Amino acid sequence: MTWTPWRSLAPHTPLSPTVLRELLDGGQAFCWYETDSVWEGTWGEHIARLRLSDNGQLEWSAPTTCPDASDALRHYLALDPEWEKTIDALPWRSDAVLASAMGNWPGLRILRQPFAETLLTFLCSSTKQIVQIKQGCAQMAATLGKSLPGGRHRLPDWEALHAADEDDLRACRLGYRARFIKQTAAFLAEHPGWLEETEALPYAEARARLITLPGVGAKIADCVLLFGAGRLESFPVDTWILKVMAQRYRLDGWKPEQVATFGRTHFGPLAGVAQQFLFADARAVRRIAPAGTDTSA
């Protein structure tokens, strides 16, 4: 397999290796792998490589057999001038916590992933860490997904998942999530067009519908809408966000659903973007803090 020469996606806000890692491997997407500062990833039917130039600009390469991946990449990475305006509309001027987090992660953004695929990856995510989720996704792709140029496979579509045995899914180290995926696949097979309709619905209605799927609760529904449908008002609340909000916004004792509502109200139509900055901060603190350090209380 030969790959195209590197070409630039500039201009955009310069990215540091740390921010790029957070973007591609921080919990939004689970199909990116890094080798010697080169990231290779798949989304939908696409595959591409990404690296950073000396001045923090993205460069890309794709298999020579693929059509120009540049447009797909720009869309996937939200590399449009609009994004800068989007960021500026966040209430950072009146929120020092948010301003600080945004300052720590310049260029961090929300990926635009395929909806159906995002539902699948986040269905795999409950009580799993990123490494484990990635393993499950890689296994599913390898065993049930169509092959892509370059030896990798794309994630299986819901039709393929419906046709698969639960044992095939279990073999992908998905644990009890295998049953949820099978049940969801069966439901989607019985209701053609349901996913597409859901994606087109307003946020609250789409969220309510997703939650009716087996294995999809409020958190996963919010992730699917934020990362897979561009619903930037979605504010996913996991245990880390729960901690951050408790500590820095004095929301001790609040329940996840209450924090989600607070987030959407406080941060407004771009709450999910704010969430991503706060989330990145929380993850960084966890990595840097010495073992046993507890900043709560």
Add this chain to the structure above:
DNA sequence: TGACAGGGGGTGT
């Protein structure tokens, strides 16, 4: 290098 707990980015009952 290897065995052994502990616990995990959530959901459903």
Add this chain to the structure above:
DNA sequence: ACACCCCCTGTC
């Protein structure tokens, strides 16, 4: 509140 299911991670 607790089970679900399994694997990653830290530790001895």
